[in-house]
Amino acid sequence: MTQGSTVKGKFITFEGIDGAGKSTHIGFVNDFLASRGKTVVSSREPGGTPLGEKLRELLLHEKMHLETEALLMFASRREHVAQVIEPNLAQGNWVLSDRFTDASFAYQSGGRGLDRAKMEALEAWVHPHLQPDLTLLFDVPLEVARERLDATRTLDKFEREQADFFQKCRNEYLRRAAQFPDRIVVVDSTRTIGEIQLRLAGVLEKLL
Numbered sequence: 011m012t013q014g015s016t017v018k019g020k021f022i023t024f025e026g027i028d029g030a031g032k033s034t035h036i037g038f039v040n041d042f043l044a045s046r047g048k049t050v051v052s053s054r055e056p057g058g059t060p061l062g063e064k065l066r067e068l069l070l071h072e073k074m075h076l077e078t079e080a081l082l083m084f085a086s087r088r089e090h091v092a093q094v095i096e097p098n099l100a101q102g103n104w105v106l107s108d109r110f111t112d113a114s115f116a117y118q119s120g121g122r123g124l125d126r127a128k129m130e131a132l133e134a135w136v137h138p139h140l141q142p143d144l145t146l147l148f149d150v151p152l153e154v155a156r157e158r159l160d161a162t163r164t165l166d167k168f169e170r171e172q173a174d175f176f177q178k179c180r181n182e183y184l185r186r187a188a189q190f191p192d193r194i195v196v197v198d199s200t201r202t203i204g205e206i207q208l209r210l211a212g213v214l215e216k217l218l
């Protein structure tokens with residue numbers, strides 16, 4: 011959702027606590043939209059640009075003050091918005107981002123406790139006129155997410171956090187879903203991958 015009548019592309023973000031299953035579905039959404047004739051660009055945060063990927067390495071592996079963490083997330087986002095998101099939307103392309111600003115609210119404010127007003131100030135600074143057209147929030151109980159993560163990979167700094175942290179992240183995600191019901195669609199990610207894809211197809215049809 012961008013201001014200005016020339017913009018034709020759409021911006022879709024994927025959110026959820028670690029292990030909820032969001033990355034699994036980005037490829038499906040990409041292929042679904044491509045099959046409808048859309049040019050689709052898939053990206054991620056933190057990251058999505060050469061500088062953003064360097065910041066991602068620091069963010070996922072170095073201990074830092076929670077405000078440093080929030081500022082670096084938004085520094086990565088500033089590059090991403092300038093270099094990837096806005097230029098592609100302006101060309102009429104569809105942009106899929108594995109996480110965006112809802113993740114900062116969920117993790118830095120919800121999980122770590124950073125004042126929400128500071129997050130709102132950063133959001134207003136970094137992308138005052140840009141919001142996703144659609145946010146897919148993959149929601150699962152913590153235990154399900156943890157089981158999925160433990161089965162698949164070496165854990166990074168965030169993924170090693172305790173259950174209490176993820177409960178607060180999840181609560182903040184769900185609070186935002188209630189605050190922005192027209193933008194954020196909550197997807198029950200305890201369902202099978204096939205059931206979730208059917209649900210996603212229904213949601214995407216309405217956006218085409």
Ligand SMILES: Nc1ncnc2c1ncn2[C@@H]1O[C@H](COP(=O)(O)OP(=O)(O)OP(=O)(O)O)[C@@H](O)[C@H]1O
Pocket residue numbers: 026027028029030031032033034035158159162199200201202203206
């Ligand atoms: N609906 C599902 N049912 C069963 N397993 C699933 C489902 N969705 C995802 N998985 C599995 O759970 C694991 C984690 O999924 P995925 O990497 O998509 O999560 P994520 O939310 O993107 O995690 P992160 O944010 O940490 O990258 C993968 O092994 C994936 O195959």
Ligand SMILES: Cc1cn([C@H]2C[C@H](O)[C@@H](COP(=O)(O)O)O2)c(=O)[nH]c1=O
Pocket residue numbers: 028054055056083108109110111113114115117118168169
């Ligand atoms: C954008 C963003 C991300 N995070 C956290 C959330 C995840 O734990 C990692 C990214 O890892 P993923 O496997 O690629 O999802 O970063 C955050 O805390 N704040 C943010 O704004």
